[in-house]
Amino acid sequence: MAAASDVTSAQATLRAITYRLSSTPPKQLPHVAAQLACNLWASKDLISSPPAPTKQGNEGSVTVNRFRTYLSTLLQDRTVEGRWAGVVLVKATIEAGGVEVLSKSNAWVRSLLGILKKPDPPATRILAVITLTRIFTLTWEYTNLIREITTPALPAFIGTCLSNVENQRCSGGELRTVLEAFATLIPRHPTMFRTHEAPMRSILLRILSTTPSTAGSGRHYSTEHRVSAQRLLVLLHNCAPKQSAAEKWDEALKTTIIAAHTTCDRIFRSMVEDWQSTSGVQPSLAVNALLRGEAEMEGDDAVGMSGWNGVYAGSERLIALLGLLSSHIGTATAGAVTVRLGLLVDLLTRLFSLRTPLGKQITLKPNQQVSKDEREALFAVLPGVHLAALDLTRSILLRFGTTAASLTQPLLAQITWLFQAEAADSGVRTAIYGALADVLELQGSSLSRGDVADVESIVKACCRDLLPSDEITSMAKGAAPAKSSQNAVLGLQSTKGTFTNAAATLRLAAEALLPLCFSQIASTHIPGRLRTLMERTAILTQHKDALVASVLNPAPNGSRTKMQPSLLPLLAKQYPHSAEVEALLRPRMPVIKTGRSGADEDEEEYGDVPSPFANGHEEATDGAHDDDEPSNGLLDPGGENHGLANDEDLYSASPKRQGEAAGSEAAQDKRKIADSDINNEHSAKRVRASPVTEILLPGTADSVSDPDRSIAHSSLPVPVTQDPPSSSFVTAMEPSQQAAAAAAPVSLQAKAVVASYNAGDMVDIGSEGSDFEMPPLTMEQDTEDEDEDEEDDEEEGGQGG
Incomplete structure (x- = not known):
């Protein structure tokens, strides 16, 4: 009785949805499409079940066929609103119906490809790309469906999407959707993308080459576009012939490193570098040719990106190449590849060896053959370059883990020197906090007393960033004096918003680092004043993880006659209902019964x-x-x-x-x-x-x-x-x-x-x-x-x- 009533209810719901679609004017369908898509899940069992020979099953089949027919009509509707509602409902129906609906979706796939070729709004084309990608991924578990649906439709899908991306009407959202769809489909269908590899690479290199300082085609690409393009460019090695994908990946990695060194040769020419390559990297140009004219790249580099002119454009190109290297390390591959860590570490050593001078203390020798303006421009762009280098460092540590333990010691020294030079930049501090946290998670317990003394300045800065300052407090309370009414209306609000975003990211990085300083660094190596500052910061900021780590890793008691203070009372007062606090306060196991009498126990x-x-x-x-x-x-x-x-x-x-x-x-x-x-x-x-x-x-x-x-x-x-x-x-x-x-x-x-x-x-x-x-x-x-x-x-x- 219960099953029969459920079937009857599902039929009634599906009939109501069909009636709502047929009775609603096409102009109003976008307003009700989302609600109808949610109601479809109430008829999931009816839609996903095969036709039954019984009378009741025959009624259900008629209801489902009527609904499917109306969806096909909506996909071919003359109005934009009708086609948009049809795409939304088709995606919801395929996800709710499963393989039963998927096996009968050939007609819908052809209609969706037709929508991509029409001059519909970008929102409709974006939904069509998402729906087709979802259909292709659902067929991966069924070989017959791949043969019947994906293989005939995927080449047309790739060609249509590439033509839409080349068109000027393509919006930023549609471009990113297409790039993400290609990145999802390439690992499973590399042979179908092989014929389209050249136009895809051209589009991706154009996206990566276009920066604010370069004169491009007039189109603007956001950071999200560049990240998606970097990932897709790395995945193009799957399109190589059989058993050569790993070699192509290795070749792409070495080519990117060479392009990065070539860019460094030109933008670092105003300083005399004390770096010597350990991997056999040779200068890209002779010294006389390198110092002639401005810092520029006339032709395409080794990767294929277009040329650039000026230190600012060169720094943006170097940042793009470092991001591409991070994508190489962070993107998963279908097969095993060989990573040349020596080449990467050599490049990082070169980047970290050139730092902003500390006031009047110039540790590096300037090149007198280059103008002072270019040297000052180099110092202005160095924090951004170092930020990209720190991101690459974190990618290496996160990908290889304990396998890269031998790299942590030299990287830690370079991070410490970099912090001493560029600690004033909040972005660099944020990246250094994250990199130090990764190093501590891998090799924190093996750090010596000297290593802890080197990172002491970083830990102190972390505590200062967490503690509230007078300026921050007054700004948050609106106590900052306004010089004029115009500044109060415009300038103060924009400054406060920018400050809030930067401070939030910096605070998150500092909050993640502080507990690791308690738990990963040996307590005997932490100086007493630094330990006091860390505990004070944890108390004032009510940092639960830091308080727990401090209690679990107490400071060493040098004198046996004195009681070592603990933060456990404060932790228990601030977080009385926490499971960690309960475990610390009541660590005893229950009494084990031995079978004796109660009096003996x-x-x-x-x-x-x-x-x-x-x-x-x-x-x-x-x-x-x-x-x-x-x-x-x-x-x-x-x-x-x-x-x-x-x-x-x-x-x-x-x-x-x-x-x-x-x-x-x-x-x-x-x-x-x-x-x-x-x-x-x-x-x-x-x-x-x-x-x-x-x-x-x-x-x-x-x-x-x-x-x-x-x-x-x-x-x-x-x-x-x-x-x-x-x-x-x-x-x-x-x-x-x-x-x-x-x-x-x-x-x-x-x-x-x-x-x-x-x-x-x-x-x-x-x-x-x-x-x-x-x-x-x-x-x-x-x-x-x-x-x-x-x-x-x-x-x-x-x-x-």
Whole structure:
């Protein structure tokens, strides 16, 4: 019944969608197309199911066929709005219907290719490219569908897209969509792209060659266009004949490195470089020819990019080549390739060796044959070049991981020198923070004390970028003074927006670096002042990851007499509900059950030394006092021992452990009592506790924090008074109580003593459940003189006897 109702509901939904499409004017279809595409998923089972021979299945097939027919009509509609809605609904139907709809989509593919050839708006063509790419990727799992759908339609798709890209009406969004679609399809269909490799390479090189400083065709290409073009240019090696793709990839990498060195020869000519190639790179021109005229590239370079003129244009070309090298490293290949890391490291060494001078300290020698203006222009573009070089460095570290461990040491030194020269540039600081974080993740634990001292300036700058400054705070609060109303309306708003974007990127890089400084660098190598600054930054910025890393990697304690401070209290206060904080505060594992009785487990939990009362007898160390005293239990006023039932739980009744100082004082008092042989007498008007009682009372000043442990360490017998009290006011025990007391084991009697007192609480002798029974109240005045007289009389009587 449930399945039948679901089918009926799906049919009703699909009929409603079809009716909505047929009854809506074409001009209004773009407004309802998105909603109808979402409703299609409610009919997913109906659309994806094959036709059934039953009557109900026949009705569903009729509904699906009617819907498909109307979609085909929309794809061929005369209006732009109708075709746009048809493309949207076709993509949603194919994704919801699966292979059942995909196998019948040949007609839709032909209609979509026809839409690409029409002068429709760029939005319609973009959706058509996305839909066709989705159809081609869905056929990868079915060989027959590749043969029936992809193979006939893909060549026409490539040719149409290339012609649209060459057209002036192509928008930036359509260009990027086409580049991404080609990058998705080339690895799986390289032979179909082989015939179109030349026009594709020409388009990609034109995109990469066009920069703000070069005179191009007048078209503007954004950073996203260049990134997509770099990735697609790297993937063109798949179009090579069989088993030569790896060789073509290696050739493209070496060609790009040569082009980068050629560009460096021209834009670095105003300085005398101290770099010497370790990979056999030779100068591209003779010195005299290189210094003649301006810095320029007349013809195409080794990669095929067009020429350029001037230092600024040359720096943009060098940045583009470095980005292309990063794409070579970061883009996955279909097969194994050989990466010549030596060539890459040699190029990076050359780029990092030339740095902006620090004030009046010129570490490099200028070339006097080149004008000062060109040298200053070089110093202006160096941070951008170094930023691209740092991105290439990060790509190498992320791709090779621990395999590139031997490169981390020289790269770390170069990064440190670069930071000292260009730390004022926020973009360079951001890239250096990221590169240092990658180095620490790979080889942070192996850094020596000298390496940590070299990167100390970077860590300090990281903390400064995280800590709020007065200028930033005042700017955020709107306290910056406006010089004029025009600046307040225009200049301040634009400056604040630019500042916010740059500061956000810089802050993210600094936040990622700070926890790694705690966790990856050895705590013994971090200076005390630097550690204090790092912890202060983590506290003030409420950096959770940094606080956790600081707690997990505490600073070394040089002096054993001082307690090492920890950030755990602050972490627990700021993040009380965090799982990491819970793990730090409660690291213990649960108690493992061993199958013993509950009393034994409680005994082991509260003390490792066995208790003489819990075992029912006192364990003498030398056996000399086995027969000295017959009882270890506490006697009631009637001289009888009271015990507990065998099944009574003593867990909650066990005394709590007090401090070791109180325990030592109580042990000394107990030894004094054990040495004295004075018999304690019971007063006629007050029940006096025996020495054992005084020792076990936890509320008194002479009480023992852990009676089991203190008595077990004492080998002296404890005198117990067994004389019956002389007072006639003590209530005698009932016969049933006497029988129970006689039958109870001595061990349970001792447990009853321990269970009757709680640590830190005064014992109420008259309370219910106490072993003592209070005498009835009398109107006689109780004085100490009477007690002393009675005690003297009893002593004289004992001597006379």
